[in-house]
Amino acid sequence: MIPRTIFSTEHDLYRQTARRFIADEILPHYEQWEEEGIVPRHVWHAAGKIGLLCPSVPEEYDGAGGNFLHNTVVIEEMARVGATAPTFYLQSDIIAPYLVHFGTEEQKQRWLPPMLSGDVVTAVGMTEPSGGSDLQNLRTTARRDGDDFVVNGQKVFITNGHSADLLVLACRTNDAPGAKGVSLLLVETDTGGFHRGRKLGKIGCKAQDTAELFFSDLRVPAANLLGEEGRGFYHLMTELAQERLVQAVRAVSSAEAALGWTIEYCRDRSMFDRTLADFQNTQFVLAQLHSDVLAQRVLVDRCIELHVEGGLDAVDAARVKMTTTQLQGRVMDECLQLFGGWGYMTEYPIARAYVDARMTRIGGGSIEVMKHIIGRSLFREARS
Template sequence: MITRTIFETEHEQFRDSVRRFIEREITPHHERWEEQGMVDRELWLKAGAAGLLCPNLPEEYGGCGPDYRFNVVITEEMARAGATGPGFSIHSDMVATYIATFGTAEQKDRWLPKMVSGEAIGALGLTEPCAGSDLKNIRCRAVREGDEYVISGQKVYISNGQLCDIIVLACKTDPSAGAKGMSFILVEADRPGFTRGRNLKKIGLKAQDTSELFFDNVRVPVSNLLGQEGTAFAMAMSKLAEERLTIAVSAIAASETALQWTVDYTRERKAFGQSISDFQNTRFKLGELSAEVLAKRVFVDRCIELLLEKKLDAVDAAAAKMLCTELQCKLVDECLQFFGGYGYMLEYPIARAYVDARVRRIAGGSSEIMREILGRRLFSERSK
């Protein structure tokens, strides 16, 4: 195996503490959270106290400093444990990052320390019933009236929607301006007119709350505007590389884990007087999958290095997201087959990994959109 070189001693020490936290505070409760449809709010406070929230924020807000590798460690360890319930990644890698990058001093001082401690949970309000990957077609409106915005509209498939305290909400402030008419506005969950809809029932990620959100003439001060009016689309595009890389990090870690589960199981399981691992088909299939995982792992680690150097291209991140999520779905399907009937039982981790993996090819931009992005660059370069 190729030795990974992107981490330093402090990251591996942090990994040990994250792993212990997951074993103590997440794994024993995950099945109950799947039944209730969300994690306990208390978990967020414990995670904050243990340093698992927003670790790459500046130290003045309670973080460890601008080092994405701490976020990578958390993402990897959560994926390896099958801890799909806590929406830490949305909170830390997306919501907090938007506020830290584009927020005013007042917005940062108000929200970031609470997000680090787990007192305030963040959600990102992008998707609508008629606007998913095509973000510029959102209909949620924010009309300025004096020193306030009046917000009306609906969001759907919002992770952390049932628990969130603050929402980075994409709105149309100028419907006639297309993508340049979109703005991000911070909306507190205790504002009159804001309501949470259903905690949506999904085929996987059952412990992660995913909601409809409704805004009925919600009034917020103009000071809640994130960045400048009309710049939300550009802001979102500037963060897509990191967001999609985070998905790729999770997907490849989950793939490595599912592969190891399968290797261990096939060594122990007997059929026709021998271990399943003794059959040529098993060795060929798992050997081939291991090579694919290794190749994607090297690519993802290189993308992490590029992100740290502020050189990660959004198109390369799209490639990483597409390749790793497609591999994850393929791998858990083929590995489940080796478990036979047991693989169809939810008490086996491979079964939960199977249903949890499917959304990866949709969330954060579908695989089809990733292919379109890659194709555009290909033909653009050839036309020069």
């Protein structure tokens, strides 16, 4: 195996903490959470107590002042056991950076400490029923009325939608076309005019609560504007590189875990007076998958390194997100096949990992959007 060199001793110790927490607080209860479709709040509090939430938030807001490598450790350890919930990555790696980079001092002081402790769970409201990945054509509106914005509209596929206390909402605050009219608002979910719809039934990631959200004359103080009015789309794009890298980290870590489960199963499974591991077909399949995953691991680690240094751009993030999530899907499919009928049974982790993996080719921008971004960049580079 090619050794990983991006982590320090501090990160290794942090990994031990995360691994113990997941073994003690998540795995024993995960099946129940999948049945209920939501994770209890006390789990967020427990994670906050030992520093697993928002570890890269600066110290002046009660954070540990770490870097994305600390976030990576938590993402990898969750993926290693096939847990897609609690969605710590959403709070730590997607929403907290919006506040750190674009929030006012008052917004940071008010919201970041309770996000770190787990007292506040957050969600981000981007996707709409008619728009999907097309964030430039949002229909949810926020019209200025005195010291407030009045919000009307609908969002869908919102992770943490039923448990969130605070929502980063993308909406249209003026009639400018396309991206120019989009702004971000911090919406407190106990406000009148905010309505949670049904829990959406999903084929995978069942422990994540995913909801429709509705806004009917919801009044949001103008002081809750996050960043500059009319530049919300650009704020979103600034953070999308990290969001897509998160998906890549999850994808390659999940693929590594699936390979480990499959190798162990094939070593022990008897067939025709031999083990599955003795068959050349098994060895060839796993050799190919192992080599492909190792190559993606090296790419992901390099992208993490670039991101920590501030050098990962949106196109490279799209490239790594596309290739890792596509590989994840292939690994899950071929590994499940080696389990035979048992691979189709939910008592085996490969079954859950198989259906959970399908989401990563959609979340953070679909594969088709990634190809569009990459393709445009190729022709821009050719012209220059």
